[in-house]
Amino acid sequence: MSEQVPVGQPPDWEPRIVAFFCNWCTYTASDLAGVSRMTYAPNTRVIRVMCSGRIDPQFVLMALRQGADGVLIGGCHPGDCHYQEGNYKCLRRFAMLKHYLAAMGIDDPRVRLEWIAASEGDKVQRVTNDMVQRIKQLGPLKLEPVCQPGCRAMAGDQPSVGNRAVAADI
């Protein structure tokens, strides 16, 4: 498959993907991928949570709003949750979230849930590469920076979609 750059997209554009990984399975798998020196696309940035059940759908929405082009959620396989059933809770919320994302017009491949066990370092590699590839085909996620009353960005800083410079650069 050739990697065609969609119209209007800068050729060197690289998607940014926020990954929420559970501590016990997927984060460990991600470490295992490292220990096994499996190289993969560096587009994901992992946020570690104790359980995929901790992942509030709002985290996903906020990530997209803040400029992520995709969000990957990783949890233990069904039946393997360190906390018995947090991953099922995650799955339920994910189904609901998908509904909402579809209504918002966000392409399906941008938000993905994967069960990755502690031993599946290769799956971290596979899933990451696959997701980056798919999102590259979709191009950057361009959300209108709408600010509703009460949203976090209103309450605190400016809606800082993606371009905050470090002190000396300003």
Place this chain on the structure above:
Amino acid sequence: MRFLYYPGCSLKSSGRAYEESLLAVFARLQFPLEELPEWNCCGATAYMGIDEKKAFVLAARNLALAEQHGDGQPVHLVAPCAACYLVLLKTQKYMVEYKPIGRAISDALKSVGLKYRGQVKIRHPLDVLIKEVGLERIRAAVSRPLEGMKIACYYGCQVVRPFAEFDDPHDPMSMDDLLRACGAETVDWPCKVRCCGAMLTGTVEEVGQRRSYMILHEAMRRGVDAVATACPLCQFNLECFQGPMSRRYRDQVEMSVAYFTQIVGKAMGLDERTLGMHRLFIPLRQPPALLGTSHDC
């Protein structure tokens, strides 16, 4: 799901009995096989040895045609000849695993307006009979069980390896299961997947014949009535050189070698001519109890 039939050159020439009996058996099982229109050589053996790329392209053209014929539906391509079966499987696998080969094939196909997406499933009739038709349906279709008939199932080297996945590569059982469902007894013997000599019979005659002789000798030693084959070249090698073999090895070699489809057809009570029995040089040996019962007409 559509099942297309890819005969290849042998089933239209030296292996006509295989085609005749195969189609008759599938018709009896009400499992229609439709011949792939405009098929060409599969690219096997010599072709593959001399120009691999051209061989792949030949095979891929057949696959592309089959896919096109499916109109978006899943297509199964049934290849009874072991060599065709192997080359088609090999092409399918190499196209995916080796990018340059895949590209070369795609480019060649493109020049004649074809495209192959890799959606065709390549099947051997043994695989289809066991997995799709099922032994239950076959048992139900058996009208004259082959009681007392002892058969050595000979799969040859290409049907179950290296790419096939429907049976064990060392100790295949699908043909044994099938013929047992027809009432025959099959023997456990060590030559199921040994080489028959293949092309060597025509080039380095002594080596080729020796391979065939070893197999036939073992079959005779096990006291079977017939060897059942699933490949036109195996059938040819094993059956046609028994005279020269007898002289060369000072051993009386005499053994019926029939296609497994002919034997299955017999159990279903199909007529001798329909099954191409008249094309065998050595008539199928049957226990006395079965003799004379298969002529319906």
Place this chain on the structure above:
Amino acid sequence: MSQSPACPRIGVYVCHCGMNIAKQVAVEAVTEFAARLPGVAVARHYKFMCSDPGQELIQQDIKESGLERVVVASCSPLLHEATFRKACAAGGLNPFCFQMANIREQVAWVTADKGRATSKAKALIAAAVERVSRAQPLERKRLAVGDKVVIVGGGIAGIHAALTIADAGKKVYLVEREPTIGGHMAKFDKTFPTLDCAACILTPKMSSVKNHPNIELMSYSEVEKVEGFAGNFKITIQKKPRYVHEELCVGCGECVDACVFPKAKFPSEFDEGLALRKPVYMPFPQATPAVVVIDPNTCLQLTKGKCKQKCVEACQRGAIDLKQEPEQVEVEAAAVIVATGFKTFDPRGLPQYGYGRYGNVYTSLEVERMVNASGPTGGEVVLKDGAKPRSVAIIHCVGSRDKKTHPWCSRVCCMYSLKLAHLVKERSGADVFSFYIDMRTPGKGYEEFYDRLLEEGVHFIRGRVSHITDWAMTKAEEGKLVVSAEDSLIGVTRRIPVDMVILSVGLEPQPDAQEVRKKFNISCSQEGWFLERHPKLAPVATFTDGVWIAGACQGPKDIPDTVAQAGAAASEALALIDKGYVEIEPNTAEVDPEACSGCKTCLGMCPYHAIRRDEEKGVAVVNEALCKGCGTCVAACPSGAISQHMFTDDEIYQELEGILSYV
């Protein structure tokens, strides 16, 4: 950006990890970048942050520069978070005012491009800096621990661990699912490389287990359920009915003689099917406990409901009870040691080797029984027809080092094959042909043992056997099993006719390893072996605190290694008990009663029943002692009233912003 008074002073430390990180990530550039992030007062890079000087750097800066938060960008927090938290604490900072950025496992080791690795590292550090600015000082809670240990599996690992702990004065429950302890080792005749008799070294330990006042042996039992956490497990054990009252039976065997089956009829599990037993039987003479067992699958009374029950009559102590029911026992334990062992590979999966087809093809375990003086043949090596073999082939790596079966090396097969070669030669005088791929003899005295076998005249052929057949090609091969292999040292295919073939089967995980793993909340490697916390530094610990693993359930290993692991697991369990408490990670959930509407959504979320509703105040309350810190309730709370310490919404949003706002 100016330093706002609310923003704490942050120190950032970027680790080179020798060249591990520095090779792929431009550490200087990253440090420079970090120095300019909001709130960062100090940013340094150092060769090994985890070393003493590295940690001192942090401590010094906390004191001298008044750091209030610390970020270390190095390896995975799963490896060194504890180290750096301690360093912070030593410097006088609350250890939870610390955040790690994983730039080794998740950046340097997995990114091919240097430039992109550097930007990813920057993003992760920015995230950690943003997050740590919102971190709150927290205190760890201490919980008292019990002083009992449950050990699962009564092979040599479980036995050794049990004795170690019991000798230290702590109570042990040793749970074994078979009717007797002893495991695989009890079946062996000799052990390599010393050739000392397995029974002589094992059976004294078995009887010590039985007689030890601190060990409660629960044979023919299985762990049903595990609840609780390190220091305070509650474990439900099911005792399967053996149809014999263990405390009454003295193992006299009268019942066995009296059984209505005049002759032993069923394959003996202990003798690998080479000998027969009756439905009522003692697995082997030294079985521990020395108590008979009745097999419910073959006993006439238990299968058909019709038998004269001669066994019941014969037992003068009235020990036999054919109406026995399974019994559940609940025990408390501070620690658990899982030592469930292995299973040998079933060679029927490789039909080319003819196991099950040719009578004289044996597995190595069957031959172990055969060469055992108390085994089915009294130690004689014999063929199916009773004759002595004149030639024997031993095939190494059956079910090992093979992508079609198991890719791993089973580690013990070369050595036990050598041992069997010696014993077979000694007992039968047969010519022995040993087919190996590589001879792997790493161990004390192992290579010397191989040398000895070479001297003894065993024929070693380097080559993987392609097949074993009775297909004779020559007169010499008539009536023999022909082993066909390429002798890769001389580059020739050889056919060697022999009378007997021994398949040196590899080791594989127990068939129910996955279920056991789930029960104890531990992980398995891809191959199905139980996963250790760290392959080098924590080889017997698991990711679940308070649960240790020992022996071949963690991976193939021989007896010395198994015993070493069992000792290690035992001492780690003892360390936990002697410490007397466990510290609970303060990542528990807390409800803000002002914001809680009392809707009870969270109650159903908690798998530990840690949340209840205070009916008086109409709000939810979290019981900190029960909360395990998964955070599921936090994500579910519709009014945002629940927060999880260490993982507050604020911290996560801040981390997100850090990830996405700079790079």
